[in-house]
Amino acid sequence: MRKTLLASVAALAVVPALAACTENASDGDGGDAKGNARALTVTSSADACELSSGEAPAGTLTFNVTNTGSDVTEFYLLGSDGLRIVGEVENIGPNLTKKLTVNAPEGDYFTACKPGMVGEGIRAAFTVTHSDEEQEVSASDQELIDQAQNNYRAYVQDQSAQLLAKTTEFVQLYKDGKDDDARALYPVAREHWERIETVAESFGDLDPKTDAREADVDFAAGEEWTGWHRIEKDLWPAEAKGYTALTPEERATYADDLLANTQELDKRVQATGADALEYPIDAIANGSIGLLEEVANGKITGEEEAWSHTDLWDFQANVDGARVAYEGVQGLLETKDAALAEELTTKFAALQALLDEYRDGEGFVLYTELTKDDTKKMTDAVNALSEPLSKLTAAVTS
Structure with a gap:
């Protein structure tokens, strides 16, 4: 299997991601046929990193990250090893919201908020589930x-x-x-x-x-x-x-x-x-x-x-x-x-x-x-x- 900068087709390897934020990004189709959302909200405070859901269907995911704390924060989607960066949004000031858009295949991940942009952050397990709704790409x-x-x-x-x-x-x-x-x-x-x-x-x-x-x-x-x-x-x-x-x-x-x-x-x-x-x-x-x-x-x-x-x-x-x-x-x-x-x-x-x-x-x-x-x-x-x-x-x- 080949390594990818965004995802986990080689989930056990330490593979980097091209990371960035997107503001004003579209929330895509909003979810799969089962009603599972691909657009999630994240609230980062001084001592918490709360997501609207701990899972989402495979595909293009949008994380709307709001900083309710007093320090600048960051948000990361990490691979199953907790090291590989799938996507990140940085420099989110107090009372601001930024969006991260990534294409995430099925697999196990971690989310992390970093108040003050230091340390390993406040982490939680995150699951990307199988989805039968794959977007067709023209030739x-x-x-x-x-x-x-x-x-x-x-x-x-x-x-x-x-x-x-x-x-x-x-x-x-x-x-x-x-x-x-x-x-x-x-x-x-x-x-x-x-x-x-x-x-x-x-x-x-x-x-x-x-x-x-x-x-x-x-x-x-x-x-x-x-x-x-x-x-x-x-x-x-x-x-x-x-x-x-x-x-x-x-x-x-x-x-x-x-x-x-x-x-x-x-x-x-x-x-x-x-x-x-x-x-x-x-x-x-x-x-x-x-x-x-x-x-x-x-x-x-x-x-x-x-x-x-x-x-x-x-x-x-x-x-x-x-x-x-x-x-x-x-x-x-x-x-x-x-x-x-x-x-x-x-x-x-x-x-x-x-x-x-x-x-x-x-x-x-x-x-x-x-x-x-x-x-x-x-x-x-x-x-x-x-x-x-x-x-x-x-x-x-x-």
Whole structure:
């Protein structure tokens, strides 16, 4: 059986999911012939994660997640091992509701709410039951789906290979003490990570080791901070008050660890045969949505690159990945909702035109050079695209 990024045809394996939220998504057909609902409500509070039902029929499921607590929360649908992310919706502020749309085959799952976005979350078993109501796909639609899957797989594999090559070069420069060269390569290498971030972060064991920000680490609980941003802080010590530089030995340890985790990521992405990843059409659509949410939650705010201030490189790379994922399903979308396809194409172009205003040579200006008016324009452009993009998954799976 082949592994899939969304579901559990290989239920015992640790398989990642392209994860994202969809807002304003359609609730689909609402259920099966027995009256079992495919649209569920989730209420996340400080100490509870309540679902309207603990089961749903196989097919396209929509989770309407409302945060009644005082902290930002997340909601996850996890595989039977409790590790594999089938789908997630992040950054749900107090009194807000977001939707997660996934295509879930029959099987055993877990749901989890994470108040404060920390820890393992409040978990419960969830069952997807058998359904005889399978949506028929026309031959022409299947051809578009197959093309989208093959093209996106090739894109992710290419970006992963380039990430590994650039990371190998970067860590050697860093270990050799060639800090100017390492600083110059840092945002360029990270672009390849950011373009496939929703794929990379779905590997729950690799993402925290590779891309955690200092604020994400619970040092009091004994968590160790490693990865790109640990090295970033050491390369830009002037931006970190009272910072003590790493020794050559410590540099080598963190550099080797980053490279090892990147090698493991590439190994999983490039796998073939029984271990090969698959990219269902809803996963590709959710990947586009998730990448744009990454822009809204970290890049526009300047929180991602706290010391290098190279956030606009990340911004561009997230937009690149979101656009490639969208263009992969665009042909299918045009057969289902031509108006939405036209709107998305126009708003992707508008966001790119705005980003181009901040180019500096082959890169971008630093985040610290942006004014409040600059960040407001970017926020407005991202929000203008986010609203129609949130409808993508429901549209292509209808």
